[in-house]
Amino acid sequence: MKVLDYSEIEGRSGSYIGWLALLGVFLALGGAAALTMEHYGHAITGMNNQVVWGMPHVFAVFLIVAASGALNVASIASVFGKSFYKPLAPLSGLLAIALLVGGLAVLVLDLGRPDRLIVAMTYYNFKSIFAWNIILYTGFIAVVYVYLWMMMERRFNAHTKKAGVAAFSWRLILTTGTGSIFGFLVARSAYDTALMAPMFIIMSLAFGTAIYLVTIIAAYRWTGRELGFSVIARLRSLLGTFVAAVLLIVAIYHLTNLYITQKHDVERFILADGGVYTALFWVGQVFIGGVLPLWLCWHKRWQSSVTATVVASLFVVLGGLAQMYVIIIGGQVLPLEMFPGFDVTSGFSDGQVARYTPSVYELFLGLGGVAIAGLVVSVGVKILRFLPVSLADSAVDPHVKSAAGKQ
Numbered sequence: 001m002k003v004l005d006y007s008e009i010e011g012r013s014g015s016y017i018g019w020l021a022l023l024g025v026f027l028a029l030g031g032a033a034a035l036t037m038e039h040y041g042h043a044i045t046g047m048n049n050q051v052v053w054g055m056p057h058v059f060a061v062f063l064i065v066a067a068s069g070a071l072n073v074a075s076i077a078s079v080f081g082k083s084f085y086k087p088l089a090p091l092s093g094l095l096a097i098a099l100l101v102g103g104l105a106v107l108v109l110d111l112g113r114p115d116r117l118i119v120a121m122t123y124y125n126f127k128s129i130f131a132w133n134i135i136l137y138t139g140f141i142a143v144v145y146v147y148l149w150m151m152m153e154r155r156f157n158a159h160t161k162k163a164g165v166a167a168f169s170w171r172l173i174l175t176t177g178t179g180s181i182f183g184f185l186v187a188r189s190a191y192d193t194a195l196m197a198p199m200f201i202i203m204s205l206a207f208g209t210a211i212y213l214v215t216i217i218a219a220y221r222w223t224g225r226e227l228g229f230s231v232i233a234r235l236r237s238l239l240g241t242f243v244a245a246v247l248l249i250v251a252i253y254h255l256t257n258l259y260i261t262q263k264h265d266v267e268r269f270i271l272a273d274g275g276v277y278t279a280l281f282w283v284g285q286v287f288i289g290g291v292l293p294l295w296l297c298w299h300k301r302w303q304s305s306v307t308a309t310v311v312a313s314l315f316v317v318l319g320g321l322a323q324m325y326v327i328i329i330g331g332q333v334l335p336l337e338m339f340p341g342f343d344v345t346s347g348f349s350d351g352q353v354a355r356y357t358p359s360v361y362e363l364f365l366g367l368g369g370v371a372i373a374g375l376v377v378s379v380g381v382k383i384l385r386f387l388p389v390s391l392a393d394s395a396v397d398p399h400v401k402s403a404a405g406k407q
Contacts, residue, residue: 016378060369067098072238073212074093090386093147203323211317212235270326274330292315
């Protein structure tokens with residue numbers, strides 16, 4: 001493989017400035033939503049005593065999980081020694097940090113009392129998975145920062161593998177911790193399973209790869225740089241594999257619940273009688289986020305289409321958001337199992353399926369987190385050399401025949 005040159009993007013075009021302006025609009029909307037929720041309280045949102053994690057948490061958890069998966073490209077290069085992916089690694093690290101920062105920003109601004117974050121940062125209950133995740137999230141940013149430093153500073157390139165192994169291990173622990181937030185909640189029948197941790201790890205691979213594909217294709221198309229089809233083809237193949245793995249682990253999760261008599265009510269709600277949650281599961285999660293991407297990634301008709309790859313990636317993102325909505329919101333609307341084996345009824349909606357309708361404030365706050373991630377990446381590639389000047393087939397893999405992608 002040739003030694004590739006890296007450079008910043010110029011960032012002077014009207015399209016780039018327009019893109020930053022669009023991100024600025026969503027940032028402003030997100031900021032306004034956070035201030036409004038801070039002033040009036042969560043009473044103006046769709047959240048209530050039964051559903052305490054709303055749409056902002058759907059976006060936040062999705063971004064945090066995707067951040068771990070976005071680092072997968074860099075991990076393949078340094079940890080598993082696949083030199084083909086080495087030119088793609090710096091952008092992978094930047095995208096991982098950006099997505100995590102965007103997700104954490106949404107979480108902090110949705111606390112209701114953001115000033116209470118100081119308490120969470122100074123007092124730790126190490127029996128709580130939430131306390132551990134604060135350390136995991138902030139530590140991930142520090143570890144990936146060092147990893148990027150080792151990659152991009154030639155004097156320290158010899159330490160890249162060690163930093164890569166550390167980042168790879170940390171991100172697995174981070175995603176395990178995020179999944180364990182739900183797996184350890186025994187009062188929620190839809191959660192309370194050890195499968196949550198591996199399921200979140202596999203989901204992170206699919207979500208992160210999809211976002212990385214969209215990012216790198218957009219970056220090279222908008223800047224006029226050459227992006228060889230071999231890069232897209234390999235990433236598309238990875239995406240298809242991860243999507244298939246997500247469908248498999250989701251099937252195992254539901255088959256396991258169907259085997260357990262205690263979980264039958266949960267499964268009936270999600271798979272058949274849950275209304276919008278059932279629709280989101282079958283149409284959003286399974287069909288749009290699973291079946292369609294697999295068809296676009298693996299069918300011969302679309303193997304040479306860059307557009308099909310982008311569409312498949314966007315479908316994975318939409319399906320991932322639907323999956324998070326079903327897990328987070330669908331798991332909460334089901335009644336708490338306060339006294340196993342007994343029916344509970346009261347005037348406080350105990351034993352009843354809760355109602356939740358997300359407000360526009362929650363939607364704008366979530367989109368604001370996405371805008372933060374986009375802004376970090378957009379400014380990062382302008383300031384530092386994250387992108388190779390060319391990713392032509394002849395530069396990244398001379399042994400692969402060039403294939404011109406159909407539009």
